[in-house]
Amino acid sequence: MRFKRWSIVMVAVILIGMLAACAGKKNNTAPAQSGTEASPTPVVEASAEPVPVSVFAYDRTDYKDDRVIREIEKKTNTKLDIQPAVPWDPQQLDIMSASGNYKDIITGIDNDEFNRTGQWIKQGVLAPITDDMLAQLPNLKSLLTQPEFADLKVDGKYYLVPMRDEPPLGSAGQFVFQIRKDWLDRLSLPVPTTTDAFFDTLMKFKTEDPDGNHKDDTYGLITNGLDKLVSYSVGFWGLPHDERSTGFLKVGDHYEYWAVQPEVKETLKWVKKLYDNKLIHPDTLTQTNIVKTRPVFAEGHIGVTVENMNFDQLVNRNKDLGRNVPDGQVIEIGALQGNDGPYGYTTGNGHWAYTAISSQAKDPMAAARLIDYLLSDEGMQLSLVGIEGVHYTTQDGKFQWNLEEKKKDPGFNENSSGQFYEMNWGIVRWSPMVSDFYIKASETTVPEYGTIVRENLDRVNQHLIEPASFNAMDEAWSKFMGTGKTLQNEFFNKAVVGKVDIDKGFDEFVRQWKKAGGEQAMQSMSDTIKRSKGE
Amino acid sequence: MKQLTLGKDLKRHYQLYLLVLPMTLFFILFVYTPMYGITIAFKDYSFIQGVFGSPWAGLDNFKQVFGNIFFVRALENTLIISLGKIVFGFPFPIILALLLNELRVRWFKGLFQNVMFIPYFLSWVVFAGIIENLLNASGLVNGIMATAGREPIGFMADSHWFLGIVFVSDIIRGAGWECVIYLAALSAIDPSLYEAAQVDGAGRWKQALHITLPGIMNTVVVLLILRVGYLMFAGFEQIFAMYSPIVYDSADILDTFVYRMGIEQGNFSFAAAAGLFQGIVGLTLLLAVNKIAKKLGSAGLF
């Protein structure tokens, strides 16, 4: 009977609890928001008291008492509060927005499909980084004033700090063709440079037993979708497309989207030829996640993968391949020439996420100084490899980790961030893979790292084309992107597998695309680009 | 029947009302209070201005949803997949429960009941990953077919195969889970009914037909009504984890459509408008089916 009596007690407890909660609600009607009156005057000299600065960053460990964080605080005279958060869930940002409690520094992923930051700026969530401020912040200034970021200005002011990614500015964007060098060597083939030569090479990969196992088990190419393959290849016929740019180009006196240009037909025909000759690995048709194509490529039966150009990933790709094919080697190749016109991979905007200062920051200048410091060489080294003499030493230019000391700080977490300190990505930049320092540190584990970076970067950047705009965002355009991409992806797939005729189907696709709202959205985006260029 | 006035009713049954009070408070606070969020279906929602601050937009969002060229296809696909899941999937846990009920091999019964809901704990993302690995070009199934000299089939790239995979995987993941509900219903059947039937000389089939099945019929009807109520929701997580543009023709359901057109574009008002439409249709269906069930003599939902 004891159980039953207890159950009644429990019900009573809940009742009381809920009544209390109810009453509590009435008494606590929304406290007035305060703290938005940020002082416009920058704090001059470092005051004796460290300034508290809070940071919203995805995917952070709980740093607790971490010496690198303490060091950054000392250098910037701040007291950091970095929110450890569930990784990469944009819903957290929405919830933060809804509750109106912004951290001083906000980081977030955004693009022309979502246009979150555009709304932030419009609604006054972000504090502008003024010229006065920039005058005191050399590193931030030199980053923001790069020509690539000119169109980040809104009404003449900077709000967003682009998180620079791995390759140097002006490099190809994200996805590049990567080929099995060992297969080329075995069949005595040169690295293909034209789309026709590429087709011939893949034919030989398929038919001439490049792995020498006397079995007909090799494929030409794999990537994450036939539609994606088309978009990765349009640059060979001069159309600018990359995940890290708008994909707009100048047509006449206005700007248009790449997918409705007639050059797409050439690309489709080429991809169809690859498909018809069974050169494309079947998983390409159904696999939308590039991560899942990796183990398939690592099996060693496929000649080409179209993949992220990130050099750490390239090193890993070679390692994974090496387990199955000891002499296997993958290299990134330059863009293929489709016809006589200009061609190339499309230059990326060099970032895909932003750091910004919220308008609720009590001391925006202190937040800006922190960003500036982390961008500096010293700040970069500190947030990448920790404190010299503690976490690492350099003797005669040779870099050496101090593994025992690294274990003492939570920010060095082998399980989540590999050998580097966790702050090196996702606060003001991604891993700076082309910087001397990063290369030096990486060479402690991969001795040929520097060579790999240089050689592949050179090849990838041989032929480049530029989009009309890197960073423009437009609300009407972003709202159309869902419909536009669905139309586009389905048409590309059907055209390649032969369910629709390419020439006729293309005209119909363009007609439908424009009618479904593409015409107006593209016009709106074109106007936005014009405005951002001051035309 | 004469009803008491509310005041008298409350007084007379105060103990019952006390029992239902925690649940009522919960619904008021955590279910109905947040429902103000539905208004964003009629607004141009900005996540910075919030639900209250966003400007009204009339029926614009509904026009956007219904006017989208992919809406009709998504609606059709949703109905096909939902109905398919009811036709193929719904009877399965019932059959399972009936078989378990007849089973006398104790250890096997115990084993089965202990493991039958394990698949439910694997998320659709994981489940889809397993299915892909089995059915892709180098997977087990195509591997077996290759040894038999057959051409590999692109299961996940074919609209028809895709639907079949959706139905089968839904059964594998959920049948054991739903079966638990029927098992509970089975154990509430009065054993004296069986004894009486045995005295009358009824065989096992007759017992199953005249005692067991009627004994769980209410549960069957309730779950069926709920299924019909969810007709507009064909299983977002499952489809989203398994589909790709090449099978949009048969796989793009309302929820995935809304995800790509609304949520991925930060257009939450679009998603809310679509959700409201799905809810209203669902509630209408649910009430209709409930009425039919009651006409046919079942207790129905309420």
Add this chain to the structure above:
Amino acid sequence: MNNRSPWYMQAGIVASLAVVIILLLFPFYYVLTLSVMPNENYATKAYHLLPDGFSLEYYKLIFSDERLQKAIKISIFVTVVGTVLNVLVTAAGSYVLTKSELRLHRLLNWMVIIPLLFGGGIIPLYMVIKSLHLTGSVWGLIVPFLCNSFYIILMKNYFAGLPIELEEAAYIDGAKEMTVFRRIVFPLSKPILAVMTLFYGVFHWNEFFWSGIIVSPDKYPMMVLLRQLIRRVDTQMQVQLPGLIPMSLTSAIIVVMVIPIVLISPFIQKFFVKGMVLGAVKS
């Protein structure tokens, strides 16, 4: 029982259920093999029926996180306390829903049914939780998730199927409504209470989305930490982990998540014995 079904019928049932059990268990078996496969062997073939190696390195990696011990305790607390409250509130409430003589009967039923199909969305709910000062506390993972319409309907349906005679007899004896519920209905409902315990318990055990938002990081339940780990290896920037197969780590995490539920299920099964309910009443 003297009326046994013929042996061939039993054999038929066993055979068909054996096929089903293989289908049901295969996905989990697959996950299990992936989780113990050493990295190097994974990529050699896309699929293995038998693991071609054995290694617990992914499990070691999972348990190397020193925060996990505390997180497990929090998970257990939230699951146990949350589930007990869930089941009590759901049972009490759904019992009342069966009483059609109440004036508010229809209103109460509508109250439960409407949320099956309509909801205000994540952000409004968060705002309510926040304004009730439940954020930052483990109670914020319990109180806002006290009931679920679907489960209430299941439970109500079960109550509705119980023979009314027992209750009526009690009322004639002069028992109060609450006493009837406590003494007669509640003990008769062990099977459905077991189902509810399973359903709500699994919900709490697996919940990670709200947990990651509502409580502060020092109070994260286990599932949040495990999810973090999965996401970390899945995100593209985590490239510095050579040779780590995301699918294998994910698999090990799933096994860690599922095992406790598997261990508890025999206790739940105890309540599904045929005829136990009314048998218990008579004695």
